[in-house]
Amino acid sequence: MPQLSYAKYGKDNVRLYKVDKNEKTGVHTVIEQTVCTLLEGDIETAYTEADNGPVVATDTQKQTIYIKAKQHAIDPPEQFAAILGDHFVKTYPHIHAAHVKIIQHRWTRMTIDGKPHPHSFFRDGEEVRVVESVTRENQGVEIKSKIEKLLVLKSTGSAFYGFHRDEFTRLPETWDRILSTEVEAGWKWKTFKDVAEVKKVDFNGAWQRAREITLKIFAEDNSASVQATMYKMGEQILADVPLVEEVDYVLPNKHYFEIDLSWYKGLKNTGKDATVFAPQSDPNGLIYCTVARKPKSKL
Structure with a gap:
């Protein structure tokens, strides 16, 4: 039935x-x-x-x-x-x-x-x-705030090496690459008991701070991987906004591939000489991360 x-x-x-x-x-x-x-x-x-x-x-x-x-x-x-x-x-x-x-x-x-x-x-x-x-x-009010469709790119300051390799691996290691992604970042607030409690919170200030942290760490971090960089972002938001319980990021890779132009009169456009790239739409890497506060230990 x-x-x-x-x-x-x-x-x-x-x-x-x-x-x-x-x-x-x-x-x-x-x-x-x-x-x-x-x-x-x-x-x-x-x-x-x-x-x-x-x-x-x-x-x-x-x-x-x-x-x-x-x-x-x-x-x-x-x-x-x-x-x-x-x-x-x-x-x-x-x-x-x-x-x-x-x-x-x-x-x-x-x-x-x-x-x-x-x-x-x-x-x-x-x-x-x-x-x-x-x-x-x-039961109160549960709120999650998010940034979506924030497209960012940096032309250096990103590497990816030391990853697992096996018989199916073809990707070369790199110590200098373009890093671009469309940021989706969300932060979950503590549960509020009512609207009056919600009205006491500076949501605009928290949104501005989360955005600033995302952009600053993206720009300044000597990124070992997307995973390592996004964890730093989440960690910093938790440190700066005490009422947030957890932060999550979804960062898809926006790839830019080198183009070998050596076939034309030996023109150098790979490695340190690469200045012209081909933006790729798909397939792409897709990385998720949730950073939460550790539960308080029971005495």
């Missing part, structure tokens, strides 16, 4: 834009987000008995996002996600958990004639800030 073992539903890809206008200075601040809300609870009969009674319509969820955006700040996105989750769990007695995902898109203020423009912005890359939260009835 079959049974419904798990279910959730909601509204995805809700596009949201908000402008804060400083009437005194004429300076505008803009935020653009893509929001997803998913609800779970006592909703079984909607699936098993065609009973729509427990369904909070996905259009209702969309309208709730807009209304809450009008009533509250939507930056930092962690706080807005917690406000949305708290609303759904407290408003509907049969809803016991609310999942919220927010993708915050980049708009950077233009500099015109050497001065920040009050109301003009540009999109400087595809990097996004992502928040994933779950608000559970009587």
Whole structure:
């Protein structure tokens, strides 16, 4: 006999834009987000008995996002996600958990004639800030913050040698290579008991610090491998942001291969003479890492 073992539903890809206008200075601040809300609870009969009674319509969820955006700040996105989750769990007695995902898109203020423009912005890359939260009835708020689609490259300062070799290994060792990756970095916060506790946290400062650490270590580390470099990044974020419990990175290799041009009049373009490369799309290396705090020892 079959049974419904798990279910959730909601509204995805809700596009949201908000402008804060400083009437005194004429300076505008803009935020653009893509929001997803998913609800779970006592909703079984909607699936098993065609009973729509427990369904909070996905259009209702969309309208709730807009209304809450009008009533509250939507930056930092962690706080807005917690406000949305708290609303759904407290408003509907049969809803016991609310999942919220927010993708915050980049708009950077233009500099015109050497001065920040009050109301003009540009999109400087595809990097996004992502928040994933779950608000559970009587259990608090779980939040994960992320950086995604941050494309970075350095033309030296990376090596890869001393790796395991066997009869299937063809990759040569290298002491100087191009290192490029599209950063996906996430950090999981301690569980917050309520929205009031969430509002006390400097999420923007933590996001800025995590981004700075990622870029600084990437640029300055004499990298023995992607694995070694990403571990240093996670270790430093844990040291700098005490409320974070664990950090994870996903770093795909963006390969740039040397091109042998010696066939043309002995032209040197390999090893230390390599200056022209062929960017590769696939296949590529893909490296994962989670760095967590050690459990406190029990006395």
